[in-house]
Structure formats: structure tokens, C-alpha cells
Amino acid sequence: MNVAFFLEVLIGGMLSGVMYALVALGFVLIFKSSGVFNFAQGAMVLFSALTFVRLLEMHIYFWLALALTLIVMIVLAMAIERLVLRPLINQPLIILFMATIGLNFFLEGLAQGVWDNQVHGFELGINDEPFEALRQLTGILVSTFDLVAALIAGTLVLGLSLFFHKTRIGRALRAVSDDHQAALSVGIPLHHIWSITWAAAGIVALVAGMLWGSRLGVQFSLSLITLKALPVLILGGFNSIPGAIVGGLIVGASEKLAEVYLSRFVGGGIENFFPYLLAMVFLIFRPYGLFGDEIIERV
Amino acid sequence: MVYRESGQFKTTYANDMAMFPITQDRWGLTVIIVIAVVVVPVVASNYWITSLLIPFLIFALAALGLNVLTGYAGQLSLGHAGFMGVGAYAAYNLATRIPDMPLLLSFLGAGLITTVVGMLFGLPSLRIKGFYLAVATLAAQFIIEWAFSSIGWFSGGTATMTLDTPPMIIFGYRIHTPRQRYYLTLGIVMLLTLLAKNLVRSQVGRAWMAMRDMDVAAEAMGIRPLTTKLLAFAISSFYAGVAGALYGFVFLTSVDITAFELERSFRLLFMVIIGGLGSILGSFLGAAFIVLLPILINNAATLFVGTVPTNLIANIELMVFGGLIIFFLIVEPYGLARLWHTTKEKLRLWPFPH
Numbered sequence: 109m110n111v112a113f114f115l116e117v118l119i120g121g122m123l124s125g126v127m128y129a130l131v132a133l134g135f136v137l138i139f140k141s142s143g144v145f146n147f148a149q150g151a152m153v154l155f156s157a158l159t160f161v162r163l164l165e166m167h168i169y170f171w172l173a174l175a176l177t178l179i180v181m182i183v184l185a186m187a188i189e190r191l192v193l194r195p196l197i198n199q200p201l202i203i204l205f206m207a208t209i210g211l212n213f214f215l216e217g218l219a220q221g222v223w224d225n226q227v228h229g230f231e232l233g234i235n236d237e238p239f240e241a242l243r244q245l246t247g248i249l250v251s252t253f254d255l256v257a258a259l260i261a262g263t264l265v266l267g268l269s270l271f272f273h274k275t276r277i278g279r280a281l282r283a284v285s286d287d288h289q290a291a292l293s294v295g296i297p298l299h300h301i302w303s304i305t306w307a308a309a310g311i312v313a314l315v316a317g318m319l320w321g322s323r324l325g326v327q328f329s330l331s332l333i334t335l336k337a338l339p340v341l342i343l344g345g346f347n348s349i350p351g352a353i354v355g356g357l358i359v360g361a362s363e364k365l366a367e368v369y370l371s372r373f374v375g376g377g378i379e380n381f382f383p384y385l386l387a388m389v390f391l392i393f394r395p396y397g398l399f400g401d402e403i404i405e406r407v
Numbered sequence: 408m409v410y411r412e413s414g415q416f417k418t419t420y421a422n423d424m425a426m427f428p429i430t431q432d433r434w435g436l437t438v439i440i441v442i443a444v445v446v447v448p449v450v451a452s453n454y455w456i457t458s459l460l461i462p463f464l465i466f467a468l469a470a471l472g473l474n475v476l477t478g479y480a481g482q483l484s485l486g487h488a489g490f491m492g493v494g495a496y497a498a499y500n501l502a503t504r505i506p507d508m509p510l511l512l513s514f515l516g517a518g519l520i521t522t523v524v525g526m527l528f529g530l531p532s533l534r535i536k537g538f539y540l541a542v543a544t545l546a547a548q549f550i551i552e553w554a555f556s557s558i559g560w561f562s563g564g565t566a567t568m569t570l571d572t573p574p575m576i577i578f579g580y581r582i583h584t585p586r587q588r589y590y591l592t593l594g595i596v597m598l599l600t601l602l603a604k605n606l607v608r609s610q611v612g613r614a615w616m617a618m619r620d621m622d623v624a625a626e627a628m629g630i631r632p633l634t635t636k637l638l639a640f641a642i643s644s645f646y647a648g649v650a651g652a653l654y655g656f657v658f659l660t661s662v663d664i665t666a667f668e669l670e671r672s673f674r675l676l677f678m679v680i681i682g683g684l685g686s687i688l689g690s691f692l693g694a695a696f697i698v699l700l701p702i703l704i705n706n707a708a709t710l711f712v713g714t715v716p717t718n719l720i721a722n723i724e725l726m727v728f729g730g731l732i733i734f735f736l737i738v739e740p741y742g743l744a745r746l747w748h749t750t751k752e753k754l755r756l757w758p759f760p761h
Contacts, residue, residue: 145538145541191733192733192737195737196736196737196740199736199740200740201537201538202477202483202680202684203680203736203740205538205541206676206677206680206732206736207732207733207736207737209673209676209677209732210728210729210730210731210732210733210736211729211733212729213725213726213728213729213732214725214726214728214729214730214733215729216722216725216729217722217723217724217725217726217727217728217729218722218726220722220725221719221722221723221725221726224718225718225722335545335669338542338545339542341542342539342542342543346538346539378553380549380552380553381546381549381550381552381553384542384543384545384546384549384550385546385550387542387543387546388531388543388546391531391534391535391539391543392531392534392535395534395535395536395539396539397539403536405623406623
């Protein structure tokens with residue numbers, strides 16, 4: 109066994125795990141502030157990335173296109189809050205969950221109906237080549253792109269954690285997640301708060317969409333990364349922002365290591381389910397994920 | 408006026424425990440069964456039977472299984488399409504590997520094998536709850552999909568992904584026309600529905616419901632969480648397994664793992680939720696809704712073929728499907744069964760509502 113190769117796989121895996129964490133972040137944001145398990149996050153990633161790429165293809169200046177996409181995502185968030193969430197207030201969470209699956213279908217159709225279902229190439233201007241300094245220092249090949257992506261994800265997590273813990277709106281969001289009714293009774297505008305969270309999740313989706321899009325090309329399969337993000341989510345805990353990153357690191361690293369070292373024994377393709385298996389084993393010991401809030405049950 | 412139970416007295420214990428205590432319900436059910444057994448095969452065309460009624464019955468069976476688990480026992484599962492796949496592959500392997508295997512026995516065997524698989528994946532439910540469990544059951548879905556597509560033994564060592572099912576022979580009769588296949592499906596579905604109906608009003612069913620409403624309280628009352636939850640998983644996956652075997656043998660006449668993908672799991676969950684959680688009738692209504700909806704949308708869309716590119720139509724279909732699901736959840740979150748319930752309440756007072 110080659111140590112440098114092992115490290116390379118490990119680091120590469122962890123960095124790609126950070127990309128999963130970016131998608132998981134969107135889930136955490138919404139779950140944390142409303143208890144809704146938003147299955148449509150993947151479709152939101154697809155929608156935002158497609159919008160952005162198509163705007164760029166119309167030869168709109170990069171930052172203007174970015175601003176326009178942000179506006180679209182915010183409007184979308186407000187529309188979702190008004191048309192889907194508000195009528196479903198006080199319904200059981202499983203109903204809300206099913207509604208987001210319906211939303212997932214709808215957004216997939218909308219994104220591809222308004223734009224198209226071609227594969228769009230997309231360049232962020234970051235090289236997907238080995239990082240030179242690290243290569244000369246240790247001889248390990250790590251993609252610059254992965255490093256930048258990890259950096260962006262880290263910044264986002266730090267920013268969101270600060271936002272949740274230090275600002276007024278962040279406190280309101282946490283209050284809402286603890287108890288809807290109590291939050292309403294102390295004068296926190298629920299509708300308003302939900303719009304903000306969904307908009308924030310939309311922005312996270314855009315970032316994830318841009319990074320994933322420049323790696324895979326902007327296309328339908330972007331919406332399937334939801335399925336990669338779910339094990340990250342249950343590993344880290346549904347309502348923990350740092351949990352998403354830690355979960356992402358574990359899932360990414362173990363997935364790549366399993367693919368490299370285990371798959372030849374079982375015949376390949378275990379990347380698809382290995383994270384789930386891992387997450388399930390973790391859950392048996394910690395049923396609320398690594399950092400999730402433990403629910404205390406009383407009779 | 409018509410639907411009123413006044414004057415129907417329960418004078419014996421047997422009366423009190425009857426499945427349908429109200430005479431009108433019994434008559435209604437008889438009429439439905441007569442229509443299903445006698446009228447439909449005469450009236451319906453082959454197209455109706457093969458592409459609407461048979462899938463409807465099969466999915467109603469699968470939804471019934473999922474409803475036992477989700478609606479009665481309160482455990483969310485996103486792996487039921489995978490369990491259907493296990494049933495289909497198990498039935499295929501039983502029927503082809505064992506010489507002279509009776510068809511119904513291989514269906515039964517498929518159900519039992521799926522039961523074991525389902526219980527295995529149901530084990531985490533003892534520790535994990537709610538959405539954590541839902542995501543954990545996704546593991547079942549992906550492992551099953553992976554196993555059937557990459558382990559050659561399950562597909563009999565052939566390289567092809569699609570396996571043609573052997574001819575169906577029951578007691579020397581070969582079942583191949585649409586009507587014969589319809590009767591086979593109908594028979595199995597009716598039998599298993601009767602079983603489910605009685606199961607959910609027995610001690611087992613009540614234990615499930617207690618577990619669903621509050622598991623800690625149920626445990627304090629002496630209901631064992633281990634046996635109760637595992638039994639729910641077992642029975643639910645038995646239904647899924649038989650439904651999967653039927654789907655492969657009767658509807659597709661082939662077994663192919665792409666027919667049992669994650670999307671199918673979601674559709675099953677939609678059937679249960681739109682039909683009504685914790686309702687046998689709801690499983691049938693939900694299955695009818697979800698099986699018919701795409702066909703209706705498709706037919707409506709073909710009106711515009713020529714004016715709109717087909718690509719766009721596929722996307723509009725997705726949008727309409729998603730939109731209608733959301734609309735329906737908003738209008739009637741407790742499902743079609745609740746709608747029927749309200750209608751019954753109204754009918755009791757009709758035509759003098761005050």
C-alpha cells in the first residue's frame with residue numbers, strides 16, 4: 109500500500125465531500141428554520157445553475173448574470189413560501205415532505221422547460237489541475253479546483269454559522285425552528301422568516317450549482333446530487349451547519365477509499381450506496397447524527 | 408335517506424365484530440366485487456385491462472403494503488420499490504431454477520424472501536426515527552438496485568439486463584390472455600386485501616397504531632417495539648414482494664431492475680399519502696389516482712402534439728404532475744379516503760342536513 113496514493117485518495121475524497129456538504133447545507137438551512145425536509149434542494153441546484161448558464165450564454169456580463177440569478181432565486185423562494193408552504197402550515201411534516209417531492213418534479217420540469225435539457229459547458233476560470241505548491245512540497249496531487257471549492261464551502265459555513273448565532277434574524281430563525289407557535293407569540297413573522305430561509309437555501313443552491321456545474325457540466329444530473337447529499341445530512345445531523353461539513357468530509361473520504369480499496373472484492377459501483385450504508389451504521393449508534401439535536405421524548 | 412344505519416341492531420358478538428357492520432356498506436362492496444369480477448372483463452377492452460386495470464391492481468397491492476408500514480405503524484420507507492424488485496427477482500429465480508415450481512408457490516416464496524429482506528432493513532427502525540429513518544431506508548433501495556444490476560447470479564448469469572419471465576401455468580392452465588392475467592391479479596389482490604383488512608383491526612393492527620401515535624407510550628403499555636415494528640416491516644415487504652412478482656410476471660412479462668427505481672418508491676409514497684394514510688380504501692384510491700394521472704396528462708398533452716415540441720411536453724407533464732400533487736396536498740392533506748369519509752357523513756343526513 110502506497111502512503112502517498114492513500115493520502116491522495118483521502119484528500120481528494122474529503123474535498124469532493126465538501127462539495128456534497130454544499131448541497132447538504134441547503135437542506136440544513138431549511139430544516140433548521142422550519143422542520144421541513146426539503147427534497148427539492150437538488151432541483152433548486154439545477155434550476156439556479158441552468159438559469160445562470162443560460163444568462164451567461166446570452167452574453168450577459170458575469171456579475172450582472174449572477175445578480176439576476178440571485179433575484180430569480182429570491183423570487184422563487186418567495187413564491188414557494190406563498191404558494192406551497194403557507195397553505196400547508198400546521199400540517200404533519202410528512203405532508204410537507206411530500207409537497208417538496210412534488211415541488212422537485214415541478215422545478216425539474218420548469219428548469220428544463222424554460223431553458224432546455226442540453227448539457228451546458230461552464231467555466232469558472234479555476235484550473236482543474238494539481239495544485240503546484242503542494243505537489244512540489246509533498247508529491248501529492250490535489251486539484252486546485254477542489255481546494256477552491258472547499259475554501260468557498262468553508263467560508264459559506266462560517267458565514268452561515270455566524271449569521272445564525274450572532275444576528276437578530278439568525279436568532280429569530282433558531283426560535284422558529286424550536287417552536288413555531290412560541291415564536292409567533294413573541295412576534296416573529298413566520299412567513300417572512302421562511303422566505304428568508306428559502307432564499308438563503310436558494311443562494312446556497314446557486315453556489316453549489318456553479319461549482320458542480322463547472323465540474324460536471326450544467327445538466328439534468330445536477331438534480332441527482334441530492335441523493336449524494338442525503339447521507340451527509342444524516343451523518344452530520346439534520347439541524348447542524350458544521351455537521352454538514354463534517355458529514356461531507358467523512359462521506360467523501362470513505363466513499364473514495366471504499367471505491368479504491370474495496371470495490372474490487374465486490375465488483376464495482378459501490379460508490380452509490382456505500383455512503384448510505386455507512387450513515388446507517390453510524391445512525392445505529394447515534395440516532396440523531398453526529399451533531400443533530402437530540403429529541404427528548406416524553407409521554 | 409338511503410345510507411342510514413338506524414334500525415340495524417347488533418344482537419350478537421359476531422355482528423359486533425363484523426368487518427362491515429352497516430348493511431349498505433356490504434351491498435356496496437358486493438356491487439364493486441361483482442363489477443370487478445363479472446362486468447369489467449366483459450366491458451373493458453384489452454388496452455384498458457393491460458395498461459390501466461392490471462397496473463392499478465398491482466400498485467394498489469404495493470401501496471397497501473406501504474400503507475401498513477407508513478399509515479398504520481408510522482414508519483416512513485423510501486425503499487419499497489426496491490422491495491418490489493426483490494419480489495420480482497425472487498419469483499423469477501424460484502420459477503426458473505426449481506423445475507416444475509408451481510407459479511403461485513413461487514409468488515408466495517417471493518413474498519417470503521422479500522419479508523426477510525424487509526425485516527433486515529427494518530432493524531434500524533428500532534433506533535432511528537422520522538426522516539432519519541426515511542433516509543436510512545434509501546440505503547435499502549440503493550443496495551438492492553446495485554445488487555441486482557451487478558451481481559450476475561440474480562439474473563441467472565445472463566448478460567442482458569432484462570429477463571423474460573417464463574410462461575405462467577396454474578394447475579395445467581396457461582395464463583396469457585389479458586383477461587386471464589386480470590383474474591389472476593384480481594384474485595391475489597382481493598385475498599391479500601381481505602387479509603390486510605382483518606390484520607389492521609386485530610391486536611397486531613392496534614399495536615401498530617399505538618406505536619405510530621406515540622411509541623414511548625405504547626412501550627410503557629407493554630407493546631414490544633421490536634416485534635411490532637419488525638412485524639410491520641415484514642408484512643409490508645411481503646405485500647411489496649408479491650406486488651413486485653406480479654408486476655414482473657403479469658404486467659411487464661419481464662424482470663428488469665430499472666422498473667424498480669427510486670422514482671417508483673416516491674410514487675408509492677404518493678399513492679399512500681394522496682389516498683389516505685392508515686386506510687385500506689385509501690391505498691386503492693391513491694393507486695388509481697397516481698396510475699391514471701400520468702396517462703390523463705399524457706392524453707391531454709397529445710392534443711397539443713404538433714403545436715408544441717415533444718421535449719417541452721415531457722417537461723410540462725412533469726410540471727403538471729408536481730403541481731397537481733402539491734395542489735392536492737393543500738386541498739386535502741388527509742387524502743382521498745377522508746373525502747369519502749366526509750361524503751359518507753353527509754350522505755347519512757341527506758336530504759335533511761339539519
